[in-house]
Structure formats: structure tokens, C-alpha cells
Amino acid sequence: MKFRAKIADTGCLNHFTRISNMIAKLAKTCTLRISPDKLNFILSDKVANGGVSMWCELEQESFFSEFQMEGISAENNEIYIELTAENLSRALKTAQNAKALKIKLTNKHFPCLTVSVDLLSISSSSRIVTHDIPIKVIPRKLWKDLQEPVVPDFDVSIYLPVLKTMKSVVEKMKNISSYLIIEANLNGELNLKIETELVCVTTHFKDLGRPPLASGSASQGRNPEQMAEVRIDVKKLLQFLAGQQVNPTKALCNIVNNKIVHFDLLLEDVSLQYFIPALS
Structure with a gap:
């Protein structure tokens, strides 16, 4: 299971940051679904028990200049991770006016989503700020509860x-x-x-x-x-x-x-x- 991606365009980076800020305001903890062509932020509180639910979908090719991922298998080429949305939002706040942003799955004594920000510098040297966001990998047997919600028959x-x-x-x-x-x-x-x-x-x-x-x-x-x-x-x-x-x-x-x-x-x-x- 592997994932790494890069955003090199300033407009795409700012747009991705705004989306992350929005998710942080809507959900304390959320699931990030990574697939070859899309990213999804998911909140799946049980509506029947009074909770809200959310499904946010991003086309990866509209944001990332580089995108590589390998799911748990060829048949199930997806990755589901749980993270605190505010942690991602805080990490991306340091990316304002950055040259590039890299995101990848790592294991640093615990599973992480590592965000590396390549900051502009007055000198020719590069300045990299790295954030390790703790995550929880969601097992395949729980994916069925994290699918796109069906819109009920509306009046x-x-x-x-x-x-x-x-x-x-x-x-x-x-x-x-x-x-x-x-x-x-x-x-x-x-x-x-x-x-x-x-x-x-x-x-x-x-x-x-x-x-x-x-x-x-x-x-x-x-x-x-x-x-x-x-x-x-x-x-x-x-x-x-x-x-x-x-x-x-x-x-x-x-x-x-x-x-x-x-x-x-x-x-x-x-x-x-x-x-x-x-x-x-």
C-alpha cells in the first residue's frame, strides 16, 4: 500500500487548502479515500441516530501534477485512512506562497500522512517544512460503511x-x-x-x-x-x-x-x- 502526490501549481495548492479548511469546519474526524482518479473526504455518522453525513469528491488530476498510489490489492485498488481534519488544515496553512507541496503515506513509529511544504526563500537555498499527521488505516471489511451515500427519493x-x-x-x-x-x-x-x-x-x-x-x-x-x-x-x-x-x-x-x-x-x-x- 503506497501513496505519494505533488501539487506544483499555486492556484491548485490554494484551492486544495480552501477545501481542507472547509472539511475541518464540517468534520472533526473524517475518512480520506484515495483511489487512482479521485480523493474523497467522508463523514459517515449514522443519520438514523441524528448524525450528519458528508461525501466530498475531488478529481485528482485537477489538483496534482504527480500522483502515484497502490491500494491493498489489484482488485481493491483503494486506500482508506482516518485522520483529524484540523491537523491536515493546519499543515496546509504553512503552504501559503509555497513552491510545491508533497503528500505521502509514511510509517514513523506509527502510520502517518506526511505533508512536506517547499517554501520560497530569499536565498537560493530551499526550505522544507514537514508535518507528520497521525492516521488510522481502515481495514477492507469496514469499507462497506464508507461508500457514497444514496440520495433518497426527494419531494x-x-x-x-x-x-x-x-x-x-x-x-x-x-x-x-x-x-x-x-x-x-x-x-x-x-x-x-x-x-x-x-x-x-x-x-x-x-x-x-x-x-x-x-x-x-x-x-x-x-x-x-x-x-x-x-x-x-x-x-x-x-x-x-x-x-x-x-x-x-x-x-x-x-x-x-x-x-x-x-x-x-x-x-x-x-x-x-x-x-x-x-x-x-
């Missing part, structure tokens, strides 16, 4: 408003209630609503649009004005919104009535799926 799919605007609204709402109701319909209307014994506050977004081909079987024949809704922990939604480091080219919200909300963000060469379950 409504809708484009999201500007995420910064949505975050600003939710930040104010969290001071009033611990939960929030997301409502949306097929006419492109989205409501963020909180209700308490003393007050009901709703923020309305209109004309957001419906993604093309966005039609789960549950939405067939549905009244376009009928709202689908899901009641979720306001802090979990705010954590998701606060974690966004770059503006996505597309941001979708799929609602499975009273069960789950699925966010699907498409960035340049990166996709992120995030699931928040309904409160019981």
Missing part, C-alpha cells in the same frame, strides 16, 4: 440562495430557537422558519429556480405550491453554512419531507454532498 429540489446571505439569516435565528424548519416547493420558493411559544419568524426566498431533471418519484404529480418541510437542528445547518470557503457554481437543496435535507454543492473540480436528518 422537492431547489436551488439555494447565496450561502452568505443564508448564513447571516440562520445566525440570527439560532439566538431564538434551537431548531429550524426548512420549507420549499416546486415553484422555487424557500422558507427558513423558527417557531417558539412567543414568536414565529420566517424568511422567504423566491424565484430560486428548480434544477433541470430534478424529479424524484415523490415529486411526480405534486402540487407546485405545496411545501415540503424538514425540521432540523439549527446548529448543524449553521455549521454547514459556516464551513463554505468558496462560492459554489451550483448549490442545491433536496428535501425528503419530514425526514432529511440533502445539500449538493458543485465547485470547480469538487463536489460536496451533505445530509442533515430531521429532528424526531
